Amino acid sequence: MERTGSPAEVRSLGIGMLGYAFMGKAHANGYRKLSYMTWPPPLRPRLVVIAGRDEAAVSEAASRFGFERAVTDWHDLVADPDVELLDNGGPNSLHAEPTIAAARAGKHVICEKPLGRTADEAFEIWRETAAAGVVHMCAFNYRFVPAVRLARELVEAGELGDLLHFRARYLQDWGDTDADVWRFDASQAGSGALGDLGAHAIDLGRYLVGEVRSVQGLVRTFAPGREVDDAVEAVVEFDGGAVGTIEATRFALGRRNALQWELNGTKASLAFDMERLNELELFRAGDDRTAGFRRVLVTDPGHPFIEHWWPPGHIIGWGETFVHELHHLLRAIAGGEPVRPHGADFEDGYRAAEVCDAILRSSESGRRVDVDYRTLA
Amino acid sequence: MERTGSPAEVRSLGIGMLGYAFMGKAHANGYRKLSYMTWPPPLRPRLVVIAGRDEAAVSEAASRFGFERAVTDWHDLVADPDVELLDNGGPNSLHAEPTIAAARAGKHVICEKPLGRTADEAFEIWRETAAAGVVHMCAFNYRFVPAVRLARELVEAGELGDLLHFRARYLQDWGDTDADVWRFDASQAGSGALGDLGAHAIDLGRYLVGEVRSVQGLVRTFAPGREVDDAVEAVVEFDGGAVGTIEATRFALGRRNALQWELNGTKASLAFDMERLNELELFRAGDDRTAGFRRVLVTDPGHPFIEHWWPPGHIIGWGETFVHELHHLLRAIAGGEPVRPHGADFEDGYRAAEVCDAILRSSESGRRVDVDYRTLA
Amino acid sequence: MERTGSPAEVRSLGIGMLGYAFMGKAHANGYRKLSYMTWPPPLRPRLVVIAGRDEAAVSEAASRFGFERAVTDWHDLVADPDVELLDNGGPNSLHAEPTIAAARAGKHVICEKPLGRTADEAFEIWRETAAAGVVHMCAFNYRFVPAVRLARELVEAGELGDLLHFRARYLQDWGDTDADVWRFDASQAGSGALGDLGAHAIDLGRYLVGEVRSVQGLVRTFAPGREVDDAVEAVVEFDGGAVGTIEATRFALGRRNALQWELNGTKASLAFDMERLNELELFRAGDDRTAGFRRVLVTDPGHPFIEHWWPPGHIIGWGETFVHELHHLLRAIAGGEPVRPHGADFEDGYRAAEVCDAILRSSESGRRVDVDYRTLA
């Protein structure tokens, strides 16, 4: 481990990571970067072990990202006494078992979204983990975009007034491929665009507006022979009365990573696009002759998370959301600010899954579905 | 009447206009302007008579816009032998009776949207008018935005490939008012944002994508005591397989006249915003390292309707859509290019109304509704 | 003349127009449209006579735009007792002589920009016209864009604080052509991009910031054999201390009509692009966490000129600037609000020409040139 990287008095936290692909890279970068960019860090992440099925690849990943050791069986990771936190970035089918095992072993857990392939699976993960009494987090990293956090703060401060509309769409365009990726395999992924992209939009709706009360949905698969949905369209109704739409697709040419949402209240409106994640658009009623949507470049000293970064206008990237997210998690583990409400915990992961399932049922039946959320006994 | 304004050999067409408010102003400006901007015009509009209930106001309007006479009873307009075309821009409750009477009297008719307050009423207007054998047009003027026409031409030329998604929203923000306008009166307006704004989005969907097959909808009234809907949210499915959303609201702060839509095909995507109506955004697959949404400023010589206007980059306004629309109508009456497919006729007006009604039924029942279109015997 | 179009008590004003091409069309449309869109108009424009050298073309133009008669010799126009206002939209070489002749004949005059081909010629036009005691206006129509007027009002109200920077560029892209247009002929045009485009940028600088004190300039001709400049680049210094740049070119591919400017003050900044002429961007200091450039859609009831047009968000076009400009002129002739300061008169036309000449001298000598303005004795 690094000799330096944090003050002597900050204790370390042993990390065991499951998965070394896209999310593994993003999370590993997050741990390394937060060690010096958020200073002093709440805990010093110690990269203990990384697990993956391909021995050569996982060894390479360990070497690259600085893990002390690599294993090919995640049970070894869970059994490792140096591991205090499981970071689960594996395929969706590997969310439940390792996460629950780690929690039972007394390890804190962060798990990528969607938490489970179904609401039932997600609920089970939540139930078991909560019972274990460890800190748990579902990696809805878009809550940690400075502009999204600022939006939430504006909503909480009442600056939008009553919320009337939320329309969100998460558009990507890589669906037209023959690639054999686990995201197209129903048994590994659960769903397609719904769980992969739609879940993010749902989580932001829950974070910014409130609980989803009902859905009317339609899912569609465009690619012949594909097992999972390529697109989802839904009308949603929130507790509190706001109504809107949630859409997700892998077939919107030209939209590379366009998680776009707009929120209309009785006093102000907000709009956002992940492809320009440093910007929040805000319209305020009452600005008279100079009313207009303003492009707030969320890089000023007073903006969320910016204390860690650069001077105004020096924008940050998508990868930085993980620095914020993992910093938040480490703070929660260290006994500081809890995961909720600004982070998503496993209850949030479960609730998003419940909305996803409701959309699938509505698509099937054609009926509006009131979303029923289970609670822990 | 004007001595000049068109060549001697172009015959005139007597116009009788019902309504002198917002749409009256827009249409009157259209007739006057097309007389010299589209040169030579297909017919010389002769502004014969304008009808309205307030005698002082309608006289003032006649004087202002150059009508030969003003009447307070629309029956006088319909009975006027000099009137060859009824232009009906009155409240929705005045669409059916005068339009049908004029058609029966052998006059051509153009009627503002929504054609009827219900699908039944719209069907009746269509049925009676078609039986009369006159030219009929439903004033969906947004088909006459150059960027929209260009979009249609690109779709027709196959440049988008198969169509997968259409998402449209028509957002305005004047709903929070105590003003006693006919648009809030159910008996006069039929519906609220649905027929006023949603109908435009539906018509553009039909124009660009194809017939609407099914809807799942939700309408909502925010203003206490208001009779009509303030907002509508819907999932739509088109013949051909495209899916998407249609939304309309009068409660989206900061969106003054934001009819925004996006169309994703297998080969290209298009996006549009009425607040920047001179621009069409286009993304083409296969542009390699320089792929990107391009902002086409639809003001070049080869662009639709631009022959009538200015050099490139000298943008046109919303009012010009009526010049194009009425020019199209006059050409149809003169025996040139027919109203369809680029204009909407009363069948299109009826079909949009059928979709509106289906959304209302779906909102009520919570069920997906397959849209059934009636045809003339 | 039209029987209707304005109230009986509004007297008419006889218009004689020189030129029937681009500017002729724009001005003719302006007169016709203001007759009913600005209601009641200050004076009823009576389109008496239009002059041009090509007999067939000028007759066609008379018929199209509704002039009572057409002539091929502008002296006939000036001699016509029914003409009370000369509207001079001819080539630059036809600005001086007819304008001065008309003024001497007691007619009011509006002349297209640049007022003269040189500062000397412009001064002479101003001197003679002022001596004649008629109303005079130089057709800098971009002062009549609602967003530009709003900008001026914000500056006047002190909302920008002290002005520090003005950077303006007028970019077009049609320069790479073999077309034999008078704009490339030095004897007819005087200069190229400088007088055609740069003059507009200079006039807006004078309107928004103040008098130009010094220039450092460079002109360049890209097209082989062309007599006039294709591009001009200049550093400018204003009375009051603001500094900035003014650029104009006909060789900026993709910029169709991009008159873009930005103004930075100690309290706020403004930015504008003629291709989106309904929008003004405004940044205000002191907006704290929500500071940002706001896109003001200048179409609200309280915005300049909008009383004549449509509801919010229903944008206007480039052609409408002439409606505002000519309405302003007619009001001045009718004895209402004078041409200055919101319109440009011949002194403004002369002063812009003086800045243009200074840029040419600086380009030649390589030296900073202090601009010297002559005054009338």
Add this chain to the structure above:
Amino acid sequence: MERTGSPAEVRSLGIGMLGYAFMGKAHANGYRKLSYMTWPPPLRPRLVVIAGRDEAAVSEAASRFGFERAVTDWHDLVADPDVELLDNGGPNSLHAEPTIAAARAGKHVICEKPLGRTADEAFEIWRETAAAGVVHMCAFNYRFVPAVRLARELVEAGELGDLLHFRARYLQDWGDTDADVWRFDASQAGSGALGDLGAHAIDLGRYLVGEVRSVQGLVRTFAPGREVDDAVEAVVEFDGGAVGTIEATRFALGRRNALQWELNGTKASLAFDMERLNELELFRAGDDRTAGFRRVLVTDPGHPFIEHWWPPGHIIGWGETFVHELHHLLRAIAGGEPVRPHGADFEDGYRAAEVCDAILRSSESGRRVDVDYRTLA
């Protein structure tokens, strides 16, 4: 040092860093991040020593960023045998002496811009360093923005045709402050906005267009009593015939870090804004009815530097430019691709300084100044 972080066969390179503030943080992050994000890295950066005058602060920085030791006298850094590369991010007044000393000691050097406070000083640094035969780089990090590199590649491939115009402005808005920063101290900084911001714009002009041939400039100080310039305005002429403007200011309210440039060629145009650094705007002639500026989101697999990062649309931040820059430097030191032409070396640093000095002389004399570049004997 880290046990992992790069393969065993990659040799390490000892880094000595001068300065721990803004640039120190940016460079330290660059070294740490490239160790695993560019994989395998060309050399393993070993963070040996960091130098700064404030003992507590420099010790804290060493601890934070993982340097083995901290020193308060830069001579100790230069004398350190473990240091193989001096990274000089100190104030401008500390560029010359330590850089030359390090080069003479056989160490490679990277120095922040502006290379010297004057062209003479920059020339001296270049001359001495080149004589020492070490690798040298001037840290113009904006060459390492993916969109900028793509622009350069498009220019090199001839896709723009002949270059006609380059207009660049670097706008910030923090100038209105009483803070006592070294950037306002003439002896430490040399110049103000000119060397700090203008130098970047000049370097990009040189990188994208070619050598600057002449300048006409004006500098201005707005803040009372300030020693250095707050703003610079200049007309520039390039070898090859392109003309344009270069501006820089610390007084453009709302422009936080707006390095904006536009390049017009005979076949295409490009536009860029650092506040949206992941985007390059491109207009191509010949796209017919669908010509338009396209927003290329420079995050695709085939785009420069993106191999190190995330999937398409997952944007990168300003900080990443240093990862690219230092990776480039390490590759050059390792004997791979040389610093030039994609990186700036000390000759580039000197030449930018020569342009800056020419602007100052032009501002003083009011005359166009032809830039004379010295060469090494």
